[in-house]
Amino acid sequence: MQENNKNININWYPGHMAKTKREIEEDLKLVDVVVELLDARIPISSRNPEIVKLTKNKKKIILLNKSDLSNEIINKKWLEVFSKEAPTLLTDANSEKGIEKITKKVDFLMEDEIRKQKERGRIKKTIRVMIVGIPNVGKSSLINRISKKSKLEVANRPGVTKSKQWIRINNNQELLDTPGVLWPKFQSNEIALNLAFTGTIKDDILETTEIAYELLKVLCNKHKINLMERYKITEDEFTKLEKETNKIYSLMQLIAKKRGALKPGGDIDEERISRIILDDFRSCKLGRISLEEP
Ligand SMILES: Nc1nc2c(ncn2[C@@H]2O[C@H](COP(=O)(O)OP(=O)(O)OP(=O)(O)O)[C@@H](O)[C@H]2O)c(=O)[nH]1
Ligand SMILES: [Mg+2]
Incomplete structure (x- = not known):
């Protein structure tokens, strides 16, 4: 093993991720709110620039998930940073704490629109919410937690969810689980490594x-x-x-x-x-x- 800095070559992009990206783009037309999950330990490296671009005109909530694994003081700093862009919450999909805030935030974001529709005599029955994020960040765990069921398969390895799935969580919200998606070329070695450290990139790639x-x-x-x-x-x-x-x-x-x-x-x-x-x-x-x- 060498001490020098060599280029870490993880520039691969499996076909199923390209397909998921296309599906997300398509399904965005059907959804009211996007919930973007980031890994609280690496909120920058875990942010898929393609997803950011695709969802930029959508109502959005950012979740800094796995915040039970990251430093509490730094969590608060990141919360402040991301809150400038969109409503942001620190979450831990493995615990009950603060989970109900997510559905409340979704309702809050939709309040105006639903009121306007009512005024026009239309009743919007269901709010559709798309959950997006890199592999293994906790999307399916979070949906299971919110819905108080364990319908979705979860495991501590990337690539568990293979296809999208709608889950109804109460009488006014439906959540769309999506497979984790990365992007074709990481901007730096540091990003690639952060994703590898946290278990986002399959261990057999590196x-x-x-x-x-x-x-x-x-x-x-x-x-x-x-x-x-x-x-x-x-x-x-x-x-x-x-x-x-x-x-x-x-x-x-x-x-x-x-x-x-x-x-x-x-x-x-x-x-x-x-x-x-x-x-x-x-x-x-x-x-x-x-x-x-x-
Ligand atoms: N400590 C901790 N573990 C979490 C949290 N959220 C998810 N996990 C764990 O992370 C692993 C991955 O969770 P999944 O819900 O399968 O992740 P995913 O985003 O659906 O992954 P893909 O389907 O592969 O895209 C599981 O072992 C979960 O128990 C969290 O907030 N804190
Ligand atoms: Mg999943």
């Missing part, structure tokens, strides 16, 4: 060891304390690492030794320790870490 190595680099620079606490690394051990030529690789070796991720001969099992580090980050065992700050 090598696990490479993602874990890059994640360690970020954590080592900005979240050293989290690493030290999780893997019981002492100040002395860290100071020693600073002197190594390939600091990050040495850090990975140290963590592997501490966690016993070794091959029978005693060499470190890179694949295994990489998986451990990624799982620890994704499941918040390294603490609540926001990878992007306003």
